[in-house]
Amino acid sequence: MRGVWTSYSARHAAQLIGLPESAIRSCIRDGLVGTPGTVPAQLTFRDLSALRTVKALVDAGLPLPRVRRELVRIQLTLPDGASLAELTIEARGGQVLVRGGQLDAPLCGQLALPFDFPAAEPGCGGDLRELPRPSEAAMPPAVAPATAEQWMARALHLEDRDPVAAIDAYRRSLRLRPDCTEAWINLGRMFAEAGDPTAARECFSSAVELDPGDATAHYNLGVIAQDACKEADAIAHYRRALEIDPRLAEAHYNLATLFDQSGDSRAAIRHINEYRKLTR
Secondary structure, three states: OOOOOEEEHHHHHHHHOOOOHHHHHHHHHHHOOOHHHHHHHEEEEHHHHHHHHHHHHHHHHOHHHHHHHHHHHHHHOOOOOOHHHHHHEEEEOEEEEOOOOOOOOOOOOEEEOOOOOOOOOOOOOOOOOOOOOHHHHHOOOOOOOOOOOHHHHHHHHHOOOHHHHHHHHHHHHHHHHHOOHHHHHHHHHHHHHHHOHHHEEEHHHHHHHHOOOHHHHHHHHHHHHHHHHOOOHHHHHHHHHHHOOOOOHHHHHHHHHHHHHOOOOHHHHHHHHHHHHHOO
């Protein structure tokens, strides 16, 4: 007699919820579901409920990275032992609304978290690596963009407010300076978050052609390949990323999940141990 199924892998959860596996891994690492640093992931029914909330917010037009950030903020207000699964969370009128459930916590009634950008196309980007932003990235350009650098600054400013306009700004920047690796990587990330992995892959590949030693571009190509179930390609890109930047913890984590899925427990353990060392 078979036992009752009580846990789900990241891949199984992705299939059930309708999000990329990389998005599930990101939610695990953020502490929204599961246990960070555990391979294989063991997600519960409660975790699936929280992931359905993530999917609903993404379907409502909110970019996944922003959804994750806001849900982490909400989770920090919950008492020990409470879960996002116990809340009714929805996007309405540019806000994330949280209606409290049966919690013995100060969180009750309705919490509104404002989003000051228009609804974008539903995105499904996952744990793509973002390049560090300059401190002035949050400031809008003082003049109408005319140079590649000005279009780049505009794109950075628009990413959370208007992803479609940000993509257009990155494209304009690249027309003026097609050899800008950073712009290709950022544009690829925006395409991935908008649910266009083919365009994302082309952008990351362009970045690698320009700079074969860019760890972020290789890592992001690995994420795209892993979501497409091209495990061999994903492993090759993650390994190359680690050759360039041995402290890229996310690459170790993703390699651990891939090797665990393939049955190579020794390699999986080695990489998850490296991940834990780097994230202590």
